[in-house]
Amino acid sequence: MPNAFPILRTPRLTLRQVVLADAPALFSIHSDAEWMRWYGVDPVSSMGEAEHLADLFSSWFAAGTGYRWALERREDRQLIGTCGLFRWNKSWRNCVIGYEIGRAQKRQGYMLEAITAILDYGFDVMSLHRVQAETHPDNLASISLASRLGFRFEGVHREQAFWGGRFHDLNCYSLLERDWRRLRQDA
Numbered sequence: 589m590p591n592a593f594p595i596l597r598t599p600r601l602t603l604r605q606v607v608l609a610d611a612p613a614l615f616s617i618h619s620d621a622e623w624m625r626w627y628g629v630d631p632v633s634s635m636g637e638a639e640h641l642a643d644l645f646s647s648w649f650a651a652g653t654g655y656r657w658a659l660e661r662r663e664d665r666q667l668i669g670t671c672g673l674f675r676w677n678k679s680w681r682n683c684v685i686g687y688e689i690g691r692a693q694k695r696q697g698y699m700l701e702a703i704t705a706i707l708d709y710g711f712d713v714m715s716l717h718r719v720q721a722e723t724h725p726d727n728l729a730s731i732s733l734a735s736r737l738g739f740r741f742e743g744v745h746r747e748q749a750f751w752g753g754r755f756h757d758l759n760c761y762s763l764l765e766r767d768w769r770r771l772r773q774d775a
């Protein structure tokens with residue numbers, strides 16, 4: 589684990605640590621219940637909850653269990669989403685990936701750009717062997733993004749998640765280091 593949080597740069601974004609001052613931007617994304625319906629947790633309903641989320645995201649680095657990057661758009665310095673590598677098992681060299689972007693910024697290639705950078709970081713610097721993605725079977729945007737990134741479907745985790753007052757199945761996908769190297773080579 590590096591001493592300083594790793595800042596990553598892509599053509600349009602700076603990926604940096606989430607800070608408390610990001611709470612209003614996180615609130616605007618995470619309070620959009622319809623947009624976040626398959627995200628995996630209940631939407632935030634107050635600024636206090638958004639501050640708690642900002643704290644939670646930045647705590648992973650402090651605890652050594654992973655990273656959550658804020659996606660800051662360079663042209664206006666706006667936080668447009670976040671993505672992360674977490675539940676890091678250092679012995680087994682694997683972790684889980686998560687991501688969300690604001691509705692207004694959807695489908696502009698931002699998440700593909702950000703995830704490409706964090707997967708490079710994960711395989712090159714964190715020495716990961718495997719990254720797992722878990723997504724609701726109805727989350728077509730997330731499933732399509734994961735397959736575009738080379739993730740392979742492994743099966744259904746029955747009723748693994750709980751939000752919105754009920755349990756949900758999650759599709760499980762994985763990306764191995766060799767899949768990623770091949771994809772990057774062919775790009």
Ligand SMILES: CC(C)(COP(=O)(O)OP(=O)(O)OC[C@H]1O[C@@H](n2cnc3c(N)ncnc32)[C@H](O)[C@@H]1OP(=O)(O)O)[C@@H](O)C(=O)NCCC(=O)NCCS
Pocket residue numbers: 623624626627628687688689690693694695696697698699700701722723724727728729730732733734736
């Ligand atoms: C999933 C999500 C992060 C995608 O972010 P995005 O910035 O819109 O994605 P991108 O623009 O980088 O799209 C990259 C590729 O993903 C796929 N994709 C993204 N959104 C899609 C959609 N609505 N339908 C189908 N494919 C989609 C496409 O292959 C797309 O490439 P293309 O536009 O060239 O066809 C976004 O929809 C989101 O934040 N959803 C709400 C939160 C959430 O559900 N997070 C995931 C929890 S598992």
